[in-house]
Amino acid sequence: MTHISKTFTELKERREAALIAYITVGDPQLKYTPRLAAALIEGGADLVELGIPFSDPIADGPTIQGAVTRSLKGGARPLDALDVAKTIRKQYNETPIVLMTYFNPIFRVGLEKFLARSTEAGISGMIVPDLPVEESADYKKECQAADVDTIFLASPSTDPQRFKRILDQTSGYLYLISLYGVTGVRANISDDAVDMVRRYGSMMRPSVPLAVGFGISKAGHVKTLVEAGADGVIVGSAFVKVIGANARNITRAASKLKSQAQELKKATTEVSR
Helix, strand or coil: CHHHHHHHHHHHCCCEEEEEEEEEEECCHHHHHHHHHHHHHHHHEEEEEEECCCCCCCCCCHHHHHHHHHHHHHHEEEEEEEEHHHHHHCCCCCCCEEEEHHHHHHHHCHHHHHHHHHHCCCCCEEECCCCCHHHHHHHHHHHCCCCEEECCECCCCCHHHHHHHHHHHHCCCCCCECCCCCCCCCCCCHHHHHHHHHHHHHHHCCCCCCEEEEECCCHHHHHHHHHHHEEEEEECCHHHHHHHHCCCCCHHHHHHHHHHHHHHHHCCCCCCC
């Protein structure tokens, strides 16, 4: 059982869904990322996704694009994420850390070398949004050898046949994109998103949890999606927005992140499962 699978199993036994928190490495400065991640974990985040800064984040909306810009201007580089992960794991060894990265940084370093360094840093899983499942055989094989979960994404446009192919390659959890478009805070969770969670949830394997992301920012959103059958919720832009608004006061940013995580985590425990 992988680190991520163990975490979801323990949450299920406690009748909780997972709160998965995303932040961009190096935003607003590299030295602050471990402190901000710690605030989220202390607030109740069950897993942390560390976004590797990349110059062309095509799947991300303005909020995360802004975070990437701040990070790159501050001098952060892709492999810095592994040093950050290692620092976080020293204090929070029980919390799985997932890397979210486009494939270009992996390609430049070399897949085998990148995974070796990721394993050394304590990375539990990887998300590569621009790597199609049809071209992932070598990647999947190397990740399995390194005991790193391969987390693939499905979206509203994913047809049932392709969904099954994605599900066959996914481990750790399946990242379900809840809407068309890019990342970003939304006011409401649509009925279509709820229907999609129910539909895809009925197709899931017992060993693969379903985690839903894009647009989630409120406790009500969390409750709605967990009631529909989600095993976890992924919150990114809402946390990144707090960091951006408080970039000059990291103490305040950390405090607000912790409070926000507490509110969202509480919502994962208030649904009968």
